[in-house]
Amino acid sequence: MDIQPIRTDDDLSKAIAEIETLWGAERGTADGDRLDVLITLVDRYEDEHYPIGPAHPVDVLKMHMEMTGRRRADLASLIGSSSRASEVLNRRRALTLDMVHKLNRHWGIPAEYLVVPYELERLAVKPVRRAADPVRKRA
Template sequence: MLRLIKNDSQHEDTLARIYKLMQLDLQPDTEESDELEILSMLVKKYEDEHYPIPEPTPVEAIKYRMEQMNLTDAELSEILGARSRKSEILSGKRKLSLTMIRALKERLNISADILIQLY
């Protein structure tokens, strides 16, 4: 029986059931595949409420994307306009300008919502 997850014990039980369902070779539009989808939504709701993950700072997002994309410091400097700017931004001494935010959004595909945050 499907129910809302209200505590950590129910959360663990639901995760165990999800794991069991994931071990099966489920076909779409079956009772088990629907159950897996619903349980996943319930877990997401519970985890979003009880274990929220904060948005990264602009600097954390830039560093993460650099690592993901294997970008060099020189490539980031090119995006930001100057080597000294890159250093100042990554150290937190300088804030991003609107031009830099636009370039980072375009070239690194970082959400503008993250880049415009105060940090």
Template sequence: MLKLIKTEVQYEDTLARVYELMQLDLQPDTKESDELEILSMLVKKYEEEHYPVPEPTPLEAIKYKMEQMKISDAELSEILGARSRKSEILSGKRKLSLSMIRALKERLNISADILIQLY
């Protein structure tokens, strides 16, 4: 019987069942595949409530996107406007300006909500 996960024990039991179902070669639109999908949603809801993942700082987001998109330091300097600004930004000595936030949002697709956070 499917129901909301309210305790850590229920969470662990549900995870065990999810892993069990994941080991099977499930076909779409079967009872088991539907169960896996629903249990995954329940696990996600429980994890969001009990194990929230904090948003990254602006610097963490920039560094992550640079790595993910294989952006070089020179390319980041171009986005930010100058090499010295890039090193000051990445070391935390200088805050992002509005024009830098706009450029990072457009070029690296980083949410403005993340970029405007205090750090």
């Protein structure tokens, strides 16, 4: 088994191409072992050079809703109201511990994906309209 370390993106491309040819190899065979080692090397290289941060809790919620066919109304019935669901989905209201608990218990979303702190979107502040100045009398 002649496997080289992955040090460059070119090495990465070659390893991925080989993984594609080995995909589906049986465990315990020479090809299966080669596939396992290559996947481990690719995973380590990508973690080091292309790290992916934690997903935003609202993105996790939206993705779960999309994957399970749930709608905003389903979220509203779970967390209390349609306005609250809209505020959460628009990042204007943070998920509370009670909401996280309900989403975990009823929808099976892992709580650790929902309890990540995040900043809320700020509401756009509309300029205050002032009453028109009184009409001045001309002399």
